[in-house]
Amino acid sequence: MILRINRLRQFGIFTDFNGSGIQQFGRYNLIYGWNGTGKSTLSNVFSCLESRSLIPRFAGAQFSIALDDGTSLTDATLASSSLNIHVFNQRFIHENIDWDRSVKSILLIAKEKIDDLQTLEKKKGELGEKQKAYATKLTEIRTKTEAQDKFLTSAAKKMKTGLQAIDTSDSYYLNYDRRKLSKFIESNGESVLKRESVLSDEKVIELTNAAKPDLLLSITFVSAAIEEGYFNKAAGRIRDLIGTTAINQAIERLTDNPDIRDWVQEGLAIHEHHKSESCEFCGEPFTKPRAEALAAHFSKEFTDFQTRLNNAAAWIESQGAPANSLPASTSFYKEYATEATKLEEKYKQAAQKINEQIEGWREALKAKIMDPSKTDIQIADVREDDVAYFNAVLSSIVDLVKKHNNKTDNFSSETSKAKKSLELHFAAAEIQEVDYAGNENQCKDLEATTAADKTAIDGLALEVGNLEALLSNETVGAKEFNDVLHRFIGRSDLCLSFNQAKKGYEIIRNGLGEHDGNLSEGEKTAIAFVYFITKLKENGNNIRDTIVVVDDPVSSFDSNHLFHAYSFLKTQCIDAKQLFVLTHNFTYFKLIRDWFTTMNKNRAQKSKPATAFFYRLDAPPGSPRHSLLVEADDSLKNYGSEYHYTFKKLYKYREKVTLDRDEAFLTANLARKLLESFFTFKFPRGRASLSQLMDAGLEGCTITTTELKEKIYRFINKYSHSDVIEITEESAENLAGESHSVLNNIFQWIEEVDKKHFDEMVEVAQEA
Secondary structure, X not given: OEEEEEEEEEEOOEEEEEOOOOOOOOOEEEEEOXXXXXXXXXHHHHHHHHHOOOOHHHOOOEEXXXXXXXXXXXXXXXXXXOOOEEEEOHHHHHHHEEOOOEEOOOOOEOXXXXXXXXXXXXXXXXXXXXXXXXXXXXXXXXXXXXXXXXXXXXXXXXXXXXXXXXXXXXXXXXOOOHHHHHHHHHHOOOHHHOHHHOOOHHHHHHHHHHOOOOOOOOOOOOOOOOXXXXXXXXXXXXXXXXXXXOOOOOOHHHXXXXXXXXXXXXXXXXXXXXXXXXXXXXXXXXXXXXXXXXXXXXXXXXXXXXXHHHHHHHHHHOOXXXXXXXXXXXXXXXXXXXXXXXXXXXXXXXXXXXXXXXXXXXXXXXXXXXXXXXXXXXXXXXXXXXXXXXXXXXXXXXXHHHHHHHHHHOHHHXXXXXXXXXXXXXXXXXXXXHOHHHHHHHHHHHHHHHHHXXXXXXXXXXXXXXXXXXXXXXXXXXXXXXXXXXXXXXXXXXXXXXXXXXXXXXXXXXXXXXXXXXXXXXXXXXXHHHHHHHHOOHHHOOHHHOEEEEEOOOOOOOHHHHXXXXXXXXXXXXXXXXEEEEEOOHHHHHHHHHHHHHHHHHHHHOOOOOOEEEEEEEOOOOOOOOOXXXXXXXXXXXXXXXXXXXXXXXXXXXXXXXXXXXXXXHHHHHHHHHHHHHHHXXXXXXXXXXXXXXXXXXXXXXXXXXXXXXXXXXHHHHHHOOXXXXXXXXXXXXXXHHHHHHHHHHHHHHHHHOHHHHHHHHHHXXXX
């Protein structure tokens, strides 16, 4: 049995209901609720239990219902429910009866085919087991899918934070969500599973910089590398030069003192130029022997050789690593700037190594110039690996410039590549951590097996349907229905007749013609209710094993049929495993209430606990509207009419000094009911409206004036009968402030019109 509705969320007017604090359901349960309080919606909760699926309009609903075996039935486990429950409500009528065409079949088993029922029951048992296993798999798929979706949502949120730091102008990453991540994983299935897709922190920083939307100018750089064999050739020429000597008659002092030698050599050139016959320094005659000796020392071959040495010394000063004007690291994109700085430092080091070796050549030439006669001066070759390293560093700088310029020339595509690489990194890091691919494969495997299970279930369901059709006896169904209907409505002009061509029943009046769609609302309700009770016996169903829910089977009945409906329900459903009756009709409520109360009293006399319980649906005012299922108060369980109940409620409110907003809204609705009931009884001649009734009630009154009557009328219309009830802060405050005053005016008016009636009603209200 159903013990309690613990939770009901987003189910129509039941936005967030918690029933853990009210009396748990018994075998018999009566629920009273005015129109608009959620009565039909509550019956649809039971319809979901019957169909083992959520009604489409409540697809997002959540609920938890406690059962007497200690388990709970929820929206997630609904498909696996084994409750034998049948619900009569507008949904049942809509699904089973087309008032203009036909009524669905009634599957009653003919007595002569009762033995074949065992085969049907066996097949139905197999079908139930397969459906249960199928539902379990669906639940597992749903759980895994929800976990995957939850992971995707969380991962996408983290990725969005990281990706937004790159470029807030990119709407794709600015609005990154679960849907985009899922699509990316699907499109990059293999890549996201590779370990190398998860990048190092340094690479992530580099790509983040590369993705920045900051466009820079191209870099112009012309490089000068060292030609192959260049320094080897130069070294050979220098070795030849320093290994050569010029033949001359050496003057020892000049040889030993190169500074004197150079001075004298320059002086000879000056004297020759000026045709001097005496020394321009001391003025002494320039003797011929001395001139010949010096000329022998500074012969033409020797002078030419010295010129070669000096030219070589001048040339060597310009040699070394080629001068390259490197671009500044700040001119590169940020992701290349660090590499540019490193290459600049490497370039300087490579150039310095080469220049240091060239400096050795310079020193060797200087030594040769100081002593042209020396031939044992040695120089070393510039190391080839140093030259190769220099050229390699320079080539790397050229490549880096090309990368920079390529990004500038193709800025959009290059930044997009960086973003995609980062997206791949973030996605791979997330899904590899939780084995997303493994979970996804498990879901696909389960979906594949459930598809096969569904095919098997559909086939078995078809077998069950064929067996049911074989066992069905339309004549038995129609006869039983017609017998009950005739007793119910007290006449036999309406009957069901099976139409073989339509594969359904037609409603025939007076045994003639085609389907009669011209039915009164009372006749429709009677047919629908009897049809429901008849279908409770389908397939040998035992009422003792059945939970029966009946929602207002009396909405269009006159008072005579109210008693028929009450009697029919009592005789047909008293043996139900559990019974729920919902109604807005107070007279019908009272009939069922008295029946249940009598059962409780009889059990109390035998020291047995009560099995029948009473509840009320309440929809407190406010926005958004919501409904609650609460225990019925004593006044609802004890009073003999709705008028008593309404009078008592308002009188209790009158005794309060102030009313809260909920009470004030309820006051307006109850006040209208009270005045309509009171004045309709006092002035039974037909009045077209409440206004006319109130005008009749005002005749002969001296305390209640026309102004007070108008105040009451406007209050009731504004807060209980407007097309749009105002719920603004200001109107709610006005209502709370006015309601208590108007309530006093209403009771003052009733007392003035009929004091004796008023006094006795007050006495009854105070006793309750």
